[in-house]
Amino acid sequence: MHVVRLTLHQVASTGSEEADAHTAHDALWAHAEPRHGLEHVRARAGPHGIDLVLFLRAGSRSDAAVRACELLGSAARSQISSRYIMPPLGR
Template identity: 45%
Template sequence: MFAVHLTLLDVSTAPTGEAGPADVQDALWVRALPGDGLEHVRACAVPGGVGLVLYVRAPDREAAELRAHALLDRALAEGPTRRYAVAAPP
């Protein structure tokens, strides 16, 4: 299992009360597929967005990162979490 660290930046002009760390975490679990290998998620508020650690079961770090990004693409594609974009590791 690998820990994939990411930061989501709030790129929306809408009020910030619409979605937060708990909403991002929920969206990840709702859209997670067995092939994503998601084991655990940690999400917390950081200045300008959300800090994430996705614990992903994969054969190597590269595969874990690819799985994490594919899941994030799905999770951020609709609903209130669309306000976020992946930035970089915290």
């Protein structure tokens, strides 16, 4: 299992960052497929946006980053996409 940490940076203040963290958490689970290998998600409102920690089953750290990127790409099309941007992930 590998851990991928990242922050979804806030584009516009909405005043409900904790609610957005819950929405991001739910969006990740809603878009997760078995191929992503998602085991656990932690999402918290942080000083600059939503701090995410993804626990993924993957053969390597780089494979976990690729899977996280694919999953976040799918989840980013949810309602939080207008208020947060996804950082680039290394492969």
